[in-house]
Amino acid sequence: MDDxxxxxxxxxxxxxxxxAGLPADAVLTDPDVMASYAHDMASFCTAxxxxxxxxxxxxxxxxxxxxxxxxxxxxxxxxxxRTGLSGAANASDGCVVLSLVKMDRIVEIDPxxxxxxxxxxxxxxxxxxxxxxxxxxYPPDPSSWETCTIGGNIGTAxxxxxxxxxxxxxxxxxxLDVVLADGRLLRTGRRTAKGVAGYDLTRLFVGSxxxxxxxxxxxxALKPQPPAQLALAAEFPSAEAACEAVCAIMERxxxxxxxxxxxxxxxxxxxxLAHMGLPDTTEALLLCAFDxxxxxxxxxxxxxxxxxxxxxxxxxADDAAESELLLQARRLSLNALETIKPATMIDDVCVxxxxxxxxxxxxxxxxxxxxxxxxxxAHAGDGNTHPVVCFDPDDEDESRRARxxxxxxxxxxxxxxxxxxxxxxxxxxKKEWLARELGPVGLExxxxxxxxxxxxxxxxxxxxx
Amino acid sequence: MDDxxxxxxxxxxxxxxxxAGLPADAVLTDPDVMASYAHDMASFCTAxxxxxxxxxxxxxxxxxxxxxxxxxxxxxxxxxxRTGLSGAANASDGCVVLSLVKMDRIVEIDPxxxxxxxxxxxxxxxxxxxxxxxxxxYPPDPSSWETCTIGGNIGTAxxxxxxxxxxxxxxxxxxLDVVLADGRLLRTGRRTAKGVAGYDLTRLFVGSxxxxxxxxxxxxALKPQPPAQLALAAEFPSAEAACEAVCAIMERxxxxxxxxxxxxxxxxxxxxLAHMGLPDTTEALLLCAFDxxxxxxxxxxxxxxxxxxxxxxxxxADDAAESELLLQARRLSLNALETIKPATMIDDVCVxxxxxxxxxxxxxxxxxxxxxxxxxxAHAGDGNTHPVVCFDPDDEDESRRARxxxxxxxxxxxxxxxxxxxxxxxxxxKKEWLARELGPVGLExxxxxxxxxxxxxxxxxxxxx
Numbered sequence: 001m002d003d004x005x006x007x008x009x010x011x012x013x014x015x016x017x018x019x020a021g022l023p024a025d026a027v028l029t030d031p032d033v034m035a036s037y038a039h040d041m042a043s044f045c046t047a048x049x050x051x052x053x054x055x056x057x058x059x060x061x062x063x064x065x066x067x068x069x070x071x072x073x074x075x076x077x078x079x080x081x082r083t084g085l086s087g088a089a090n091a092s093d094g095c096v097v098l099s100l101v102k103m104d105r106i107v108e109i110d111p112x113x114x115x116x117x118x119x120x121x122x123x124x125x126x127x128x129x130x131x132x133x134x135x136x137x138y139p140p141d142p143s144s145w146e147t148c149t150i151g152g153n154i155g156t157a158x159x160x161x162x163x164x165x166x167x168x169x170x171x172x173x174x175x176l177d178v179v180l181a182d183g184r185l186l187r188t189g190r191r192t193a194k195g196v197a198g199y200d201l202t203r204l205f206v207g208s209x210x211x212x213x214x215x216x217x218x219x220x221a222l223k224p225q226p227p228a229q230l231a232l233a234a235e236f237p238s239a240e241a242a243c244e245a246v247c248a249i250m251e252r253x254x255x256x257x258x259x260x261x262x263x264x265x266x267x268x269x270x271x272x273l274a275h276m277g278l279p280d281t282t283e284a285l286l287l288c289a290f291d292x293x294x295x296x297x298x299x300x301x302x303x304x305x306x307x308x309x310x311x312x313x314x315x316x317a318d319d320a321a322e323s324e325l326l327l328q329a330r331r332l333s334l335n336a337l338e339t340i341k342p343a344t345m346i347d348d349v350c351v352x353x354x355x356x357x358x359x360x361x362x363x364x365x366x367x368x369x370x371x372x373x374x375x376x377x378a379h380a381g382d383g384n385t386h387p388v389v390c391f392d393p394d395d396e397d398e399s400r401r402a403r404x405x406x407x408x409x410x411x412x413x414x415x416x417x418x419x420x421x422x423x424x425x426x427x428x429x430k431k432e433w434l435a436r437e438l439g440p441v442g443l444e445x446x447x448x449x450x451x452x453x454x455x456x457x458x459x460x461x462x463x464x465x
Numbered sequence: 466m467d468d469x470x471x472x473x474x475x476x477x478x479x480x481x482x483x484x485a486g487l488p489a490d491a492v493l494t495d496p497d498v499m500a501s502y503a504h505d506m507a508s509f510c511t512a513x514x515x516x517x518x519x520x521x522x523x524x525x526x527x528x529x530x531x532x533x534x535x536x537x538x539x540x541x542x543x544x545x546x547r548t549g550l551s552g553a554a555n556a557s558d559g560c561v562v563l564s565l566v567k568m569d570r571i572v573e574i575d576p577x578x579x580x581x582x583x584x585x586x587x588x589x590x591x592x593x594x595x596x597x598x599x600x601x602x603y604p605p606d607p608s609s610w611e612t613c614t615i616g617g618n619i620g621t622a623x624x625x626x627x628x629x630x631x632x633x634x635x636x637x638x639x640x641l642d643v644v645l646a647d648g649r650l651l652r653t654g655r656r657t658a659k660g661v662a663g664y665d666l667t668r669l670f671v672g673s674x675x676x677x678x679x680x681x682x683x684x685x686a687l688k689p690q691p692p693a694q695l696a697l698a699a700e701f702p703s704a705e706a707a708c709e710a711v712c713a714i715m716e717r718x719x720x721x722x723x724x725x726x727x728x729x730x731x732x733x734x735x736x737x738l739a740h741m742g743l744p745d746t747t748e749a750l751l752l753c754a755f756d757x758x759x760x761x762x763x764x765x766x767x768x769x770x771x772x773x774x775x776x777x778x779x780x781x782a783d784d785a786a787e788s789e790l791l792l793q794a795r796r797l798s799l800n801a802l803e804t805i806k807p808a809t810m811i812d813d814v815c816v817x818x819x820x821x822x823x824x825x826x827x828x829x830x831x832x833x834x835x836x837x838x839x840x841x842x843a844h845a846g847d848g849n850t851h852p853v854v855c856f857d858p859d860d861e862d863e864s865r866r867a868r869x870x871x872x873x874x875x876x877x878x879x880x881x882x883x884x885x886x887x888x889x890x891x892x893x894x895k896k897e898w899l900a901r902e903l904g905p906v907g908l909e910x911x912x913x914x915x916x917x918x919x920x921x922x923x924x925x926x927x928x929x930x
């Protein structure tokens with residue numbers, strides 16, 4: 001097996017063995033085509049050149065890929081739609097990129113058991129629409145929901161706007177079919193509403209970024225479809241005032257279906273992009289929605305709390321269509337911030353919501369210190385901030401400052417009792433920071449788990465830790 | 466260290482070393498006193514004689530116990546209130562019983578972050594009442610909630626009546642402090658609403674029955690306190706009809722806060738015990754409650770669905786007090802069934818709710834085959850059935866039939882796509898069945914995780930697998 005360590009001989013052998021168990025069109029080896037599978041949407045993350053890209057359509061084909069990889073000691077990098085923001089799907093040199101996008105069947109939707117059984121390549125929005133036809137709701141809604149896959153969502157434990165009421169992907173994964181590094185098939189979890197039989201392996205795979213096994217099937221929990229949500233927008237003269245309103249809303253026991261914050265930088269960028277007529281003096285815009293039986297009453301109560309916290313304007317929507325218009329501002333945030341500089345880095349720090357104000361103030365200070373534009377949008381109800389660092393990758397000094405400020409923001413989050421990642425994951429971007437957050441004992445146990453599942457270290461190596 | 470393998474010498478050394486880091490009253494060695502710590506509430510589970518019982522009050526004391534145990538290679542069996550139903554807290558011969566009941570402080574309750582920070586010995590009901598004073602709600606409500614501890618709830622991933630709407634204990638554990646087998650302290654998880662930094666070790670500990678580490682602190686998620694629930698009772702001429710109603714209620718998108726079923730055997734036992742005036746011809750009683758803004762409207766809709774499924778009588782409560790009266794019947798179920806024979810064994814099979822009817826019919830057939838009384842109460846909305854096998858432990862043949870029928874019920878649950886345990890755990894009672902449910906690949910990985918956390922196998926040995 002000496003050829004393993006030589007370029008051409010090794011890849012020829014790999015390609016031949018892969019093709020023995022996969023259809024011809026499921027093994028891509030053209031260098032330009034393979035290059036297009038090299039990385040996800042994160043900045044500052046190295047990516048290698050794959051030795052092959054495979055697009056299996058069945059569990060058996062995935063098993064064949066893993067058996068081949070184990071036999072030849074070739075690393076495997078699983079991919080969904082590559083919309084990730086931490087480099088977790090980036091190829092490593094000589095790896096097999098295992099794209100699951102062709103395994104995209106919705107196998108079953110059951111309105112009584114309130115579950116869906118899906119393959120990993122199903123696009124989030126496709127699933128959401130399919131279950132809606134049965135009066136059901138699959139809540140997790142990352143910004144990339146129109147393109148990202150359920151497998152990718154499971155790999156990164158994705159969140160979204162709905163989490164403040166409905167929680168993250170992890171809370172909707174009941175059971176998994178997983179192909180292990182050696183090609184064996186593992187079934188975890190259940191189709192039932194409850195179950196405590198043994199250690200929760202299902203949950204261990206959620207957010208594991210493909211480092212423990214390849215998810216080839218999932219049983220997902222569904223909710224009844226709630227009423228259409230009704231939203232309000234509230235303008236504040238400072239981020240602190242908006243954060244005070246967020247705390248008051250949660251302290252009073254409200255359960256909004258959405259509670260988002262955009263800072264002044266973001267509001268102005270959206271204004272420039274979409275001429276939404278928001279006053280340029282607004283230093284924070286809060287968006288709050290309810291999908292309760294009487295959302296107007298809930299919004300009225302929240303509007304009062306916003307005014308008490310210093311809101312200069314509170315605009316409740318009259319209907320679902322008007323609500324959607326208000327939420328457009330939030331949906332445009334990232335696009336708007338991307339017009340400021342050629343590149344962006346999106347932080348994902350989550351802090352206790354009592355620390356949200358300190359997080360926003362501190363982020364503004366970091367932006368000033370580093371002479372950068374950093375716009376913040378936040379899933380405020382969850383304390384999950386997305387500071388967006390805007391920079392020019394061709395400007396070496398600005399790039400350095402961008403990277404340093406990105407790290408400073410994570411340090412601030414940890415100092416405030418938060419986490420370096422609320423929903424985007426670790427990938428290669430935040431590896432050092434994961435070690436800081438977990439500490440040596442936690443890291444040692446995480447590595448022990450990795451060894452238990454992947455003793456040869458072939459699954460998405462170089463990610464997480 | 467030869468004395469380790471001799472009775473008196475070994476225990477003398479152990480006692481001396483334990484006392485070196487614990488207050489005098491925290492180390493119990495009287496055989497009669499120790500015997501009272503030997504087992505939980507499960508039938509048919511062997512229990513050994515502890516070498517010592519310790520009742521630490523601080524994290525440092527727990528660390529001392531674990532360091533001592535590791536140094537002397539003595540097994541450690543953690544315990545809460547010993548209300549468990551699977552023998553998971555049963556002592557093994559020569560072990561240190563580590564009771565956490567003296568670590569019972571509620572450290573913090575934060576209504577904005579909606580969290581509580583607690584020590585493991587806090588009683589569930591004490592926490593529930595404490596958070597209620599802040600307008601908050603800690604949902605998990607196992608039947609033993611007045612006495613069971615949060616640490617025990619975490620160890621067994623406890624459920625309760627509220628799960629159909631609010632989920633199980635696992636969904637409320639955000640972060641943990643855990644003393645590892647070697648005495649080191651591990652902090653997992655977070656205080657934030659979201660977080661995906663590394664593998665979910667927090668969730669791994671929930672339901673691990675003390676086999677991976679000793680939980681010495683927990684950050685728990687809280688909900689806003691919902692309105693008082695309003696209930697109805699519906700009488701059915703057959704269990705199948707009641708199950709049809711359960712399926713219709715869930716299919717129509719209702720979100721009851723409670724949806725419980727009692728079979729005819731249970732209804733008649735409760736009638737005999739409490740003279741509740743239920744007709745003896747009732748073959749199933751369904752209890753449904755809502756804590757929504759307009760529970761009466763929801764109950765009216767559910768009442769219609771019950772009648773359509775064949776309910777002979779639908780009795781909605783007019784207020785919270787009347788609702789409590791209706792729920793009394795459910796709360797008395799176990800006590801009532803315990804009057805039938807000197808002993809009971811409580812199964813805990815959870816099936817997809819579409820299979821609930823088959824589960825109940827099959828359980829009735831098993832009762833007939835084995836010539837036993839088996840009453841069933843069920844968290845019907847979750848498909849989680851508790852068949853209660855009634856028997857006389859002094860009657861050898863009946864005991865054998867009880868044990869066999871108990872196993873048959875688990876086999877039926879697995880055949881219907883369910884799990885052997887929805888909320889009571891595995892302990893020693895269901896070890897063989899866990900292996901059947903998980904299969905060899907799953908079991909191998911579970912054992913690998915166990916070795917990663919507890920390489921010497923000292924933590925609650927002989928439980929789970």
